[in-house]
Amino acid sequence: MIAFLRDGDPCVPKSSVRAYLLAVARSRLYDHLRDSRRNPEKSASSPVVVDPNTTPTERLRKSEVSAIVRDCMGRLPETLRIPLELHYWEGFSMEEIADVLNVPVGTAKSRLRLARARFSRHFRARCGHGPDGIEPFRP
Numbered sequence: 001m002i003a004f005l006r007d008g009d010p011c012v013p014k015s016s017v018r019a020y021l022l023a024v025a026r027s028r029l030y031d032h033l034r035d036s037r038r039n040p041e042k043s044a045s046s047p048v049v050v051d052p053n054t055t056p057t058e059r060l061r062k063s064e065v066s067a068i069v070r071d072c073m074g075r076l077p078e079t080l081r082i083p084l085e086l087h088y089w090e091g092f093s094m095e096e097i098a099d100v101l102n103v104p105v106g107t108a109k110s111r112l113r114l115a116r117a118r119f120s121r122h123f124r125a126r127c128g129h130g131p132d133g134i135e136p137f138r139p
Helices: 002-007 017-038 056-075 078-088 094-101 105-127
Strands: none
Touching (some): 017 094
């Protein structure tokens, strides 16, 4: 890694090292997921960290919302889930998302728009209102 940072890599696009590193990490994650499906006994569960400043009711509500979000994200195909995660969780720009996915910027924008629409539809089906907490207007 130090050699990469010092000397660079001719295969790395000059536009964004961050996008390149995320693409490498994504590839390693897919390798890990494939291995964990083949050998489920090897995959360990993550430790749970609880914020001591929240009440049990707040933790329950947050865990319920988190479960709904995870379920809605899980219903998205990978081609839509990844751009959504990169944009909202990682803060990537459209250009960076396009670099990571190796697609044109217009395709990345279309996938993000479609992902938002499908996520919202799944969320409404589960909760009766959109992810922003506002019920849709019905005259």
